[in-house]
Amino acid sequence: MLRRYAGLLGVQLRASVLLSMQYRGDFLLEGLISLFWTFTAMAPLFVVYAERPSIAGWSFGESLLVVGWFTLLQGVLEGAITPSLNGVVEHIRKGTLDFVLLKPADAQFLVSTTGFEPWRATNVLTGIAIIVYAFHLLERGPSIPGIFAALVLLGTSTVLLYSMWILTVSAAFVVVKVDNLTYFFQSIFDAARWPSSIFKGPLAFIFTFIIPLALMTTFPAEAMLGRLPLRALVAAVAGSFVFAFVARRVWLRSIGYYTSASS
Amino acid sequence: MSLRNTLRAFPTLLRVGFAEALAYRAELLIWVLSTTMPFIMMALWTAVAREAPVGPYTQEGFVSYFLGTFVVRQLTGAWAAWQINFEVRQGTLAMRLLRPMSPLWGYAAENLGAVPMRIMVAVPVAVFSVLVVGEQAVPREWWGWPLLLVALLGGWLITFLANVCIGTMSLFMESSNHVMDVWLVLFFVLSGYMFPVDVLPGWMRTVVDWLPFRYQIGLPVEVMTGDRTWQETLLLVGRQWIWVLLLGMLAVTLWRRGLRRFAAYGG
Numbered sequence: 001m002l003r004r005y006a007g008l009l010g011v012q013l014r015a016s017v018l019l020s021m022q023y024r025g026d027f028l029l030e031g032l033i034s035l036f037w038t039f040t041a042m043a044p045l046f047v048v049y050a051e052r053p054s055i056a057g058w059s060f061g062e063s064l065l066v067v068g069w070f071t072l073l074q075g076v077l078e079g080a081i082t083p084s085l086n087g088v089v090e091h092i093r094k095g096t097l098d099f100v101l102l103k104p105a106d107a108q109f110l111v112s113t114t115g116f117e118p119w120r121a122t123n124v125l126t127g128i129a130i131i132v133y134a135f136h137l138l139e140r141g142p143s144i145p146g147i148f149a150a151l152v153l154l155g156t157s158t159v160l161l162y163s164m165w166i167l168t169v170s171a172a173f174v175v176v177k178v179d180n181l182t183y184f185f186q187s188i189f190d191a192a193r194w195p196s197s198i199f200k201g202p203l204a205f206i207f208t209f210i211i212p213l214a215l216m217t218t219f220p221a222e223a224m225l226g227r228l229p230l231r232a233l234v235a236a237v238a239g240s241f242v243f244a245f246v247a248r249r250v251w252l253r254s255i256g257y258y259t260s261a262s263s
Numbered sequence: 264m265s266l267r268n269t270l271r272a273f274p275t276l277l278r279v280g281f282a283e284a285l286a287y288r289a290e291l292l293i294w295v296l297s298t299t300m301p302f303i304m305m306a307l308w309t310a311v312a313r314e315a316p317v318g319p320y321t322q323e324g325f326v327s328y329f330l331g332t333f334v335v336r337q338l339t340g341a342w343a344a345w346q347i348n349f350e351v352r353q354g355t356l357a358m359r360l361l362r363p364m365s366p367l368w369g370y371a372a373e374n375l376g377a378v379p380m381r382i383m384v385a386v387p388v389a390v391f392s393v394l395v396v397g398e399q400a401v402p403r404e405w406w407g408w409p410l411l412l413v414a415l416l417g418g419w420l421i422t423f424l425a426n427v428c429i430g431t432m433s434l435f436m437e438s439s440n441h442v443m444d445v446w447l448v449l450f451f452v453l454s455g456y457m458f459p460v461d462v463l464p465g466w467m468r469t470v471v472d473w474l475p476f477r478y479q480i481g482l483p484v485e486v487m488t489g490d491r492t493w494q495e496t497l498l499l500v501g502r503q504w505i506w507v508l509l510l511g512m513l514a515v516t517l518w519r520r521g522l523r524r525f526a527a528y529g530g
Contacts, residue, residue: 033444043452044307047462051317056310184297191303198310203302 008105009113016083016116027119034078038071038126041193058195064134065221070193072127072154073216077161077189079120085165086182087114089172097258108166108251131224143226149233150220156240157216161189163240163247164211170247170254192217212239269364276369280376291377295384298336304457305329318462319490327400328459330392331484336456337385338378338415339479341423343370344443347430352438356525367427367518374423402489410496414483417503421479424510427518434521449474455481461490475510478503 020027045067049060058066088111091097101107135141142150168185188211191199196214199207207213215236222228284291308325311317320328347370350356359366392400402408429446432439451457454476460468471477482499485491491499 029441033441033448036445037448040448040452044304044457047458048307048311050464051462052311052314055307181293184293187297187299190300194303194307199306200310203306 005105005109008109012113013116016114017118020116020118027117031119031122034120034123035126038074038123042067056195056197058197059138061134061137062221062225063195064137065131065224066195066217067193068127068130068134069217069220070127071130072124073157073161073192074189075120075123075125075127076158078123079117081112081158081162081165082182083115083117084112085169087111088169089181092172092258101255101258107255108248112162112166135224142224146224146226146228149223149228152233153215153220153223153236156236157220159240159244160212160216163243166247166251170250173254173258189213195221212243215239269368272364273368273372276372277376280373281379282376283373284377284380288380291380294340295337295381298333300451300456301329301333301336304332308458318459320459320462323396323399324488327392327396327488328484330388330395330400331487332456332480334385334389334392335415335418335480335483335487337381339419339422339483340377340381341374341419341426343374343423343426344430344439346370346373347427348433348438348440348443351430351433351525360522360525365518367514370427371423375419400488402487404489404493406493407486407489407496410493410500411483411486414486414496414500414503417500417507418479418483420507421475421503421510424507424514425475427514428510431514431517431521434524450476450479453477454479455484459485472502475506478506 045060045063048055049063053059055063088097091100091111100110103110165185168181172181191203191207192213196204196207196218208215219228219232219236223233305326305328308317308320308329309322312320312322312325316322316324347356350359356366359369362369389400402411425446426443429439429443432442453471453474460471460477460481463471478499482503485499486496
């Protein structure tokens with residue numbers, strides 16, 4: 001069973017790579033634009049830290065760590081999660097999801113693996129570069145257990161992002177015309193660019209418990225700085241499992257409600 | 264078709280635009296929800312101003328500024344660039360060209376037709392802003408209100424005309440969506456959307472003043488929160504309308520030249 005799915009994943013990955021090799025020029029341009037965007041989006045950071053040496057207990061270098069994690073995760077999101085799930089929205093709109101549902105493999109697995117954009121790896125590399133530069137500014141290295149914790153958190157944040165996407169896509173069964181759901185999702189994810197302690201009041205509650213952005217970028221940054229309590233790490237892992245479980249249930253329900261184009 | 268007839272048909276086009284916005288209200292709501300950046304920026308900047316004000320902005324100042332940003336973004340939105348791109352690629356632009364009126368009027372009407380729906384989102388936010396920070400959230404002098412309307416109209420015109428210019432480029436190249444991406448990045452950073460232009464250091468401030476972006480968002484917000492004397496406001500609104508004129512001429516020229524290259528499928 002597991003081997004069959006691994007094989008399927010391999011096939012889909014290879015197809016995506018071949019496909020993206022066809023449009024090299026286009027993807028190169030998109031890569032350049034996303035680099036440009038990454039650096040210009042840091043403008044508020046520079047403006048803010050020109051005013052103050054530290055905001056909500058975060059120095060410039062430490063905030064840069066959060067930005068690094070944000071950029072890295074953005075690469076994961078746009079390279080491995082968004083492309084294929086955009087395909088589902090298209091399927092729902094055109095009524096061709098039936099073809100996927102008829103296939104003898106799990107539908108969620110199939111729709112989640114149909115498209116990868118390998119060129120988005122540039123964002124992952126940029127993210128790593130930013131993290132390295134941040135530690136250079138801080139004049140210290142990351143703590144070794146911290147790196148491991150951060151890697152675990154990278155896993156949990158990928159699960160979280162993926163589950164949130166599944167939830168968003170499930171909404172597409174209801175609202176149908178949702179090519180713009182992508183923008184909605186990205187605009188919320190954008191808040192993860194900042195250390196979560198900046199947010200106070202209702203926003204802090206939303207970004208910790210409802211849309212757990214704090215877990216995705218602030219926690220890994222704190223882990224690398226060696227100041228993330230073990231309790232938080234455990235909570236992050238447990239939380240992401242709960243999220244994934246809920247997303248799976250919602251997805252199954254939406255599939256149940258789905259009426260194809262002809263029915 | 265003469266200008267007189269165009270003007271006579273425009274109200275009907277506006278009604279059609281409004282009906283369309285009403286029909287796709289769920290979609291419109293998602294668009295509105297995806298412009299949450301001002302709220303995040305508000306949280307960030309009020310955190311920065313917690314100990315001491317930044318430039319002329321206190322915590323309340325930032326709250327009214329960014330709530331104003333949200334309102335202005337709602338009222339000055341335009342998406343003609345994507346529309347034109349899509350229609351050029353699909354060839355459906357041909358359908359619009361059959362009408363005895365420039366399609367540009369049609370795009371304008373569709374964008375403006377959504378304004379009443381957007382007002383329904385924008386006004387409660389503006390009222391909330393007044394409740395939270397008091398009268399400094401809206402113009403305090405009588406001349407602020409007419410100038411606010413002029414600045415909002417100018418802001419929308421710049422956004423719309425820039426959209427038309429970039430969308431029209433798709434008649435010269437395969438797709439102008441990448442050009443739009445670059446424009447959007449510059450817009451986000453330089454328009455006063457992420458931070459008021461007053462917090463920028465001097466030389467950058469000068470650059471930003473000469474570019475069109477800050478007249479899309481920053482200027483209407485500043486008029487709304489009444490940050491400037493009326494001489495300053497008039498000067499800035501004047502510059503805004505110079506940009507409106509420039510972009511208007513550019514849009515019409517590009518459009519006329521581009522259309523000659525347009526050949527729809529089957530045409």
